[in-house]
Amino acid sequence: MSMDPFKKTPPKMAALIRMMKILDYQVARCSRCGACQSVCPLYDVTRNESDVARGKLMLLDGLTRTFFNHPEGVSERLNRCLLCGSCAIACPRGVNTIEIFMTARWIMSGYRRLSPVRKAFFRKVLANPALFDRLAEHGARWQGLFLRQNSPAPGASLGNLVSPPLSHRNIVPLAPAPFHKIFKRTIPAKNSSGMRVALFTGCIIDKVYPHVADAIVKALEHHGVNVTVPEAQGCCGIPALSSGEHTAFAQMVADHLTPFDPSGFDYLVTGCATCTATIKTLWPAFFNSRFVSTTASQESTVRCISEKAHDINAFLVNIMGVTSAGKPPFNAHAPILTYHDPCHLRKTLGVFSEPRILISQNSAYRFMEMSGAQSCCGMGGSFNLTHYDLSGKIGEKKAANIEATGAGVVATGCPACMMQLSDMLARRGKNIRVAHAVEIYAEKLAFADGV
Ligand code: SF4
Ligand code: SF4
Structure with a gap:
């Protein structure tokens, strides 16, 4: 693992133009049929054609021209998207809208550059699990100063931020102890089936819902699965990728390749739909030499991890046979x-x-x-x-x-x-x-x- 993505030169104009060509090729598949309109949750509330995949793809069709004339406007329209994928599954032409939007955001951030604060957050905090853990633990200790308890729902308390402009948000507080502090690194099954699972906890389950990780481990143990929770795991990279911060994304993926060496487990399991989708589809799509500096061995490891990755529900039903x-x-x-x-x-x-x-x-x-x-x-x-x-x-x-x-x-x-x-x-x-x-x-x- 010799790669250090932080040393890679940020994309220059030639690289951006190369990515635009990739984008042009993907966007050209869209026939403008509009089947994506009725399924778009954003269009449902705004009734604005430019929020629909078709509108965004038309914008991207002329990206080279529009983008240089008005990059802020292009960026704002691209960011008005939940990346929910409803358009992708409704599309009769199989246009991979999510990969297109991610690539476009990547190009945008390469040209306009993210704000130093966001960049520092992705590169110094999210890509640094030890620091992220420490900040979250301090946050859990001091959050009482910033959160006012509101009417608790059973099983989960909620708080409102003391700050008046944000006090309308009902926030699930950080757990007193994150999962990575309370788990045992390796949990042998009672009636072992011989199956080995590596648990990818994910940031939100680790820091907000550790009891969900507990439930996953209990279910796996019950089915005779040996569970390992690899050390030094952190964010799957989706916040950085969806903001176009390719350097931090590449770092986050690269940092997981050793702790999640696929020769050490039969399946990688997560309880987070977004982590599973990212590892299964976006890691192989964006952690490759078209987008970042990688080696053939790293790309092969990513493909292998991605094939072994399963959502916990799918794992218990499709692999362990719950019916x-x-x-x-x-x-x-x-x-x-x-x-x-x-x-x-x-x-x-x-x-x-x-x-x-x-x-x-x-x-x-x-x-x-x-x-x-x-x-x-x-x-x-x-x-x-x-x-x-x-x-x-x-x-x-x-x-x-x-x-x-x-x-x-x-x-x-x-x-x-x-x-x-x-x-x-x-x-x-x-x-x-x-x-x-x-x-x-x-x-x-x-x-x-x-x-
Ligand atoms: S991914 Fe974006 S454009 Fe597509 S349906 Fe969801 S919100 Fe709409
Ligand atoms: S459904 Fe597909 S082909 Fe039709 S407009 Fe939307 S993205 Fe284009």
Whole structure:
């Protein structure tokens, strides 16, 4: 591993023009049919054609000209996107809109440069897990000074920021102890199946929802899986990649190749839909010599890790064989539980029946499908930070659909969605528990195992 991406010269004009040619080729597949319009959650609330994939692709079609004339405007339009992938799966021509938007953001940041603060955050904090951990631990200790407790939902407290301009946000606080401080590095299975899994925790589960990582480990142990939680793991790189910060992204991927040496495990498992989608699709698409300085050996390792990466729901159902055949009888008196499909799980990875199979195993709840379960919750990573008003309008619809089921619990498969659902439900004054699907499954196992 001799590469040091920070030493790589930032993209110069020739490299940008080369990337624009890649983009031109991809954009040319779009026939302007408009099938992506009706599925775009942003268009649903703005009714603005320029927010739809077709509008963005038309902008990118003339990128060389528009971009040099008005780079700020191009950048603003590109950033008005949740990167949810709804357009990609609706597209009859198979246009890979997500890769196109990521490449375009990459070109933009190469030309305009990110602000020094954002660049420092990606390169010095997110790409430095030890420093990120320390900052998060200090944050957990002092967050009481900045967060006011509001009405807690069962299982998760929420706070409002003391700062008046931000006090309307309902924030899930950092956990007192992150998962990386409480886990055992290697957890041998009780009745070992011989299967070896490396757990990629992901930043949000590690620092906000460590009990979700606990539930994952319990479920894996129950199925006889030996779990290893490799040291020195950090962010999967999606915040940097979606901001066009290719240097930090390349560093984050490169830093995981040794701790997640694929010869040491059969599967890599995560409980974060976004981490799984990033590792499976974006690592191989962007960590290669077309975009960054890599070696053939690194690219081959990335491909191997990506093939072994599984979402926890998909792993338990498709690899460990949990089926709906073991489903307990319907209990008409149990509280209602509904499920929200994270975009990165359903649209990017095609995983939607698996979490439903897992939650149906727990007879303490009665499952009820909500209307629009597959529609975006409005989180969209940094979109929520930069376009909170639009994120809220999309999230309000989701919260109303959850409420309409009469559910006391909403399960999902992505910690970022969990944060958004908690915020949106609290905005409506609803005391509905937000949980990960694997938590619901692990509760049933704990009961069955007498734990
Ligand atoms: S990724 Fe989502 S928000 Fe962005 S253009 Fe496509 S459908 Fe719209
Ligand atoms: S659905 Fe596909 S081909 Fe049709 S306008 Fe959208 S991106 Fe272009």
